[in-house]
Amino acid sequence: MxxxxxxxxxxxxxxxxxxxxxxxxxxxxxxxxxxxxxxxxxxxxxxxxxxxxxxxxxxxxxxxxxxxxxxxxxxxxxxxxxxxxxxxxxxxxxxxxxxxxxxxxxxxxxxxxxxxxxxxxxxxxxxxxxxxxxxxxxxxxxxxxxxxxxxxxxxxxxxxxxxxxxxxxxxxxxxxxxxxxxxxxxxxxxxxxxxxxxxxxADDGCSRGNQSQSASGFYCEESLDVTDAEGNPHSARFRSFSISVDRPVDWTAFGIWLTMLINRHGEQVLRVKGILNIAGEERPVAIHGVQHLVHPPVHMEAWPSEDRRSHVVFIVDGLDPGLIKRSFEAFTLVKRAADGGPRREARDEEPMMVGIGG
Amino acid sequence: MCSLCGILGGNEHWADAVARPGIYTRNTERLDRRRERVNRVNAANRVLSCFALSLSDWQGSSYVIANRTGKSEMIEDLGHLWPAAEKMTGRPLDPLDLALIARMEAMCDD
Missing domain, CATH: 3.40.50.300 (P-loop containing nucleotide triphosphate hydrolases)
Structure with missing residues (x-):
């Protein structure tokens, strides 16, 4: 062979x-x-x-x-x-x-x-x-x-x-x-x-570890509504937007969050692609997903530029970009105080369950 | 078996990727792998506690998700966590739910 x-x-x-x-x-x-x-x-x-x-x-x-x-x-x-x-x-x-x-x-x-x-x-x-x-x-x-x-x-x-x-x-x-x-x-x-x-x-960054996954860079800071030929909003409500965050991302929490998002909204998350500043890692990690499928994350060899922020681009069908951003930040970022201590769990007596019995 | 596609033979979940060149994973060394499992159980429980559910590690190979009445189910990896949790609570668990986001933000601010 x-x-x-x-x-x-x-x-x-x-x-x-x-x-x-x-x-x-x-x-x-x-x-x-x-x-x-x-x-x-x-x-x-x-x-x-x-x-x-x-x-x-x-x-x-x-x-x-x-x-x-x-x-x-x-x-x-x-x-x-x-x-x-x-x-x-x-x-x-x-x-x-x-x-x-x-x-x-x-x-x-x-x-x-x-x-x-x-x-x-x-x-x-x-x-x-x-x-x-x-x-x-x-x-x-x-x-x-x-x-x-x-x-x-x-x-x-x-x-x-x-x-x-x-x-x-x-x-x-x-x-x-x-x-x-x-x-x-x-x-x-x-x-x-x-x-x-x-x-x-050529395989892009999703399979190569030595460069940023996109030569074009992430230039989609604002949410862009997709329009039809006449400039009217598209009926399918396709949108692309990117999330940029300063604080490092907790990799474990990110895994929990993205699987939860994809489980509920996989059909509507057409694309998720990004470069993450993972807490405790020198080098960035690139992620790339298409609907229910997320490719194995790539450990990149170096940051593509001086910018050490995490950037994630989403292409969604009918989901609210503001909500996704807020959810991402609430679930996945390490604590602002950076004390490294464990976050407190929700108090047991107030679960969000619909009340059972009295 | 992959619960989503019904295919036998296990399914590599992206957060649990087998260690190979270029791929980011915490599956490299035995201790790293165990540590990451503990972290994952803790991270999942932060979210699951909002729904009166809990997750625990089972023998370093599977997880057990349970509710407070003792109903429990074994799951293989993260890909099965949320479908199992939804089945147990009987309702969709949506990370874009405003009430849930507010709870998670409150945990961060504590």
């Missing part, structure tokens, strides 16, 4: 119907640096047009048999990836180092990521890499207005590629809108010469 990495990166390529996923994939696959990648394509419906558009169909490619990825998440997708893994181990397919999954246009990307985490075999061999979302410059605004999936795809992206920009003179409004949905994401024009396989598929 060649020196395969312990965890094979899985990149998810998503985007609304007709937004140019396959065109982008075709372009990426032409790059020699993707020669050692396996590709999984999801066929939507029976015609399998996508299949004919991608040229590089070889033994590395497995077509899912039916339906969309989101409905067959633990069945066919997991089976297809396990099958690839098994063939790689047996030397039937070349030893791929990366897997790219192209999802259907209607898929919510989350179940694909959750499959990697939940499947008892896959989670020991694969790790989620960057999520790339294509947004079509011609129809992007309309699909963002109309389809929740389109917003979710933009919200979970690590990279957004704006396609068909040669057909539209002005993409500023679309880009501004995408920024509001996902402020901490690189947005790339498909015609940009800098668009390369490395730039798109």
């Amino acid at each position: 060649t020196d395969l990495p312990p965890f094979t990166s899985v990149n998810l390529l998503t985007g609304f119907l007709g937004s140019g996923k396959t065109t982008l994939l075709k372009r990426l696959l032409a790059d020699p640096s993707l020669a050692d990648a396996a590709v999984l394509i999801n066929e939507f419906g029976e015609t399998g047009l996508d299949h004919h558009l991608v040229e590089r169909i070889d033994e590395n490619m497995v077509l899912l048999q039916s339906g969309c990825v989101c409905c067959t998440v633990r069945g066919e997708l997991a089976d297809a990836i396990r099958d690839l893994l098994s063939k790689r181990d047996r030397g039937i397919v070349p030893p791929f180092r990366r897997l790219v999954i192209e999802s259907t246009g209607l898929a919510d990307p989350f179940p694909v990521l959750s499959t990697l985490k939940a499947d008892p075999v896959l989670r020991h061999h694969f790790k989620a890499g960057s999520v790339i979302t294509t947004v079509d410059a011609v129809n992007g605004m309309r699909s963002l207005d109309t389809y929740l999936e389109s917003n979710r795809q933009a919200a979970v992206a690590d990279r957004i590629v704006v396609t068909k920009t040669d057909l539209v003179p002005d993409t500023e409004r679309l880009i501004e809108r995408l920024r509001r949905i996902n402020p901490d994401c690189a947005i790339i024009d498909v015609r940009d010469p800098a668009l390369s396989v490395d730039a798109l598929l």
Whole structure:
């Protein structure tokens, strides 16, 4: 066996119907640096047009048999990836180092990521890499207005590629809108010469410990309401905002709080991503979650700048940013007096239970 | 078994990640691991006390969540804590509930 990495990166390529996923994939696959990648394509419906558009169909490619990825998440997708893994181990397919999954246009990307985490075999061999979302410059605004999936795809992206920009003179409004949905994401024009396989598929900070997880930095200090094409508030009430705090975060309490938040509001917490100043740690810790799935926290090698504050970016659907901030501070920050003493527990005689009996 | 997805074979919770390069975890040494479990039980009890529930460590491998009538349930990791707590109290436990936030703030200020 060649020196395969312990965890094979899985990149998810998503985007609304007709937004140019396959065109982008075709372009990426032409790059020699993707020669050692396996590709999984999801066929939507029976015609399998996508299949004919991608040229590089070889033994590395497995077509899912039916339906969309989101409905067959633990069945066919997991089976297809396990099958690839098994063939790689047996030397039937070349030893791929990366897997790219192209999802259907209607898929919510989350179940694909959750499959990697939940499947008892896959989670020991694969790790989620960057999520790339294509947004079509011609129809992007309309699909963002109309389809929740389109917003979710933009919200979970690590990279957004704006396609068909040669057909539209002005993409500023679309880009501004995408920024509001996902402020901490690189947005790339498909015609940009800098668009390369490395730039798109490189694992960002959620899997690398030596730098800040975002080159773009956190510049979303204020809560941004996401608006539709006419500037009206979006019906789904998507918002992105960031919380910055001076006091160190108690890691244990943070774990309790985030699991509690995700248990109750996981569907609405589309994204949580941040860098934490943990009490008792010299180096920062990066966290990254998508809905119910939180990636293993990354211990970064150094602070990206002089700023030692914790910053957490949230992208939420219908939750109140003010409440989340207040809750975060009440649950997770170490005591202001910094005396290190244990905090007092609530007095036993006044639980918040609904009264039982007299 | 993961209570959320029904998959057998255990589920690595992010707050309990297996120690490996680049990943932040307090699971490295035996003593660190035990210390963190004690801290976690204390931190969870600060919140759970608001709902008349309590958590305790069980043999360093699981946790037991209990209410005051003695009803108790074993849970494997943090991912199961809140679903179990909600089942026991019979209502949603919401960290964005204003009354709960006020209680937590009061504990911080003491």
